Amino acid sequence: MSAPSAIAPFTGVPALLDDLRREAPEIEVRESSSETAVFAFDAGTAPRRGGPALDGPTVAFPATVGDVQQLVRLAARHGVSVVPRGAGTGLSGGATAQPDQLVISTDRLDRIVEVSPADEVAVVEPGVLNAALNERLAPLGLFYAPDPASWRISTIGGNIATNAGGLRCAKYGVTRESVLALDVVLADGSLVSVGHRSIKGVTGLDLVSLFVGSEGVLGIVVGATVRIRPLPVARRTLTAFFDSTDAGAAAIGAITASRVRPSVIEFLDEITLDGIDAAQGSGLSARGAALLLIELDGFGIDEQTAELTTALVAAGARVEVENDADAEVLWELRRSGRRFDAGSWFAGGDVAVPKSRIAELFAGFPAIAARFGVSVSAVAHAGDGNLHPVISLPIPAGADPAVVPPAVHDASDAVVRAALAVGGTVSGEHGIGTVKRALAAEELTVRVREAQLAVKNALDPAGLFNPGKAL
Template sequence: MSAPTALAPLTGVSALLDAVGADAPHLDVRAPSAATASFAWDAGTAPRQGEPAGDGPAVAVPRTVAEVQELVRLAARYGVSVVPRGAGTGLSGGAGAQADQLVISTDRLDRIVEVSPADEVAVVEPGVLNAALNDRLAPLGLFYAPDPASWRISTIGGNIATNAGGLRCAKYGVTRESVLALDIVLADGSLVSVGHRSIKGVTGLDLVSLFVGSEGVLGIVVGATVRIRPLPVARRTVTAFFASTAEGVTAIGAITASRVRPSVVEFLDEPTLVGIDAAQNSDLRARGAALLLIELDGFGIDEQTAELTAALEAAGARVRVESETDAEVFWELRRSGRRFDERSWFAGGDVAVPKSRIAEMFAGFSAIESRHGVEISAVAHAGDGNLHPVVTLPIPAGADPANPPAALHHAVDDIVRAALALGGTVSGEHGIGTVKRALAAEELADRVRAAQFAIKSALDPVGLFNPGKAL
């Protein structure tokens, strides 16, 4: 099994910059410098506050698809590998770049090209923010379903690259379920379109699903046709507090066994509630030791509420229908309430397991804590089995905050392996990037990995796009 042939070191970034200055001054290409340092990492791999940053990579900010094509051809000509980048909100290192690479940012490709209520689709450029699309759709009584926690600041293109999920996955699926067609610039600079504007279409292989979640290793997405949906006629937030984490995760099965299908089912364990209270001056822990935060939507909201309440109370929950004002507070606390003390090392990520095995995942944390001397907290998209654990360890006096002990990362690896042992996966929505490549190799059979490298080689034979990521 082998990766695509590496780019020949022909002349490199300096020659590419000279060529842009001489022959393509209309292109916005910025030389490596301290001003581009933030492009060397994403949100998940950024240095701690106070750590030296150094110079970043070369950065191009095209305004048109044609400029993306021109930049890709220049990069190939001068032997410079390309890192496609959206807003940089990823958590797996997929958008980080080195000084000898060229970042192609989609920041200025931010047009909402079309909204068609009749076809229930929108056509967007990759730099459109998830929130901006929904702001455009709301007055029309429509919405775009995928809603990662970073929805206010993450781009549709970045969401596509990582197959981002979010809270509403339980009912509406991850990004892949909302993407019908893509426009992509390939490694030779050609522009291709894959997929269909129609909801149904089975002509040829499903290349849309291949590119969604490919983390920029196959091409640069420059346009997307996405599904849009009618806003639900009603939405309601229900909280269910429990006496313990174990009792709460066991109750997830009661929701599955009912006839109710919430749009969102979020689980917060006891350490998470305590941490949110400390950071936000809230009082979640006073109401219980674990929380299921649930959103219902659609017709028959009263009937849904009644059946869900009965199921949860039978499982030991203290159930409350929250007012709209209180609901907004709960959802904001869920999305952005977690904070991590700068006096502690922390590492996290995501894994996913079958819903029926979530309780076993939480039950296994104590053994990992004891083995490595760490603390583990977790929230979960409980409706689809996607957990977001965080491992923390206090920084002793005199220790270097930039050099966490191996125990921290060993604990994270053990969490991933526990998920695999339960029939789960290395990542449910954050992607592989650089952070989880070794662990992904433990999940995927050799023959499957070989097939993935073969696809990469067919589309990008010299390894132009995002080398060292994902595969």
């Protein structure tokens, strides 16, 4: 496969900085130093512990769309590649950067430009936090559906970059299903608007879906028109505990076979429950060896509860309706209760498989664990087949915690390949970034990869937007 077709002359970051001081002094820029080292990584690639202080990239903080355009034009002038960055909560290395690159942070592009209940849309800048948008919408009786586990600290722009999902995907879909239109700065500094404010719109190719999930390799999203929805008239949390991981995973099919469509279906296996209990003192494992944590919403919630309870009990579950206070605790445990032991090496990530194959993937974990001498567990957005595996291995006395044995990463790759073997994908919502590029090449055919690079070359012929990521 070919590299980008045109290469801009590289005169470097120092020359770029000179032009920025002269032509755009109003834009805050932090030069490469040890203080910008945090911008060299995202949450998934940050070093386990500090070593020698390393210099990070140069970082710019535009406050307007015009600032972004100016930064892109000047970077192109000097052949400096650009790394767009939101809150840095990504887990696949999509926002990693080198000292000779320019990071463009969307941190200050954080306006909620408009909320229109009549059109059921909101217009936001990319630096708006997912949680901040919902705080604005709640008094209006509305909400924004995508809710990744990092919803309190992740940005809408970052969610768009990876097509993030979250817990409510079971009913409301991932970010792509909630994005109607985008404003994007392209590699030549031009600003384009794609998509429609209307719910329907088929004029031209679907470029919105192209940019959603593109991880900053095609352009920088500077505005988004997103769908908002009425808050449900009721919400209810059910727990379904099982005697084994296998039994719980198999029961997911009983939900699909019922007529009930929960807004959230989360599955936690035995190792995960034990880990949460150890970290939080929660006592979940005393109730069972595996858990389906379910949220119902909308009208007819009593009827939904009755039908789903019947289906789950028939599948071997012990079902309870949780009160609001207990439900809040359970959802917080699901979102942030897992803690990674400082005495262990670990690797995480995500895969997605057809819902009918979830149980098969969990059933294969013990063999992978035995093959590599590690522990393998996962939580799953069971409503859409998206699993978040964790591979862990205790650190022996005297070993360097920063040097992760190959067995940990090899086991993680084995889980991904097991997902591919049952018709799945290497990532459901975390993105490819730098971490999964080789694995993505195993999923995509050569011709498909060539087509993707052709799109990249058409929009970014100099290859300056987030090089080495995603594709």
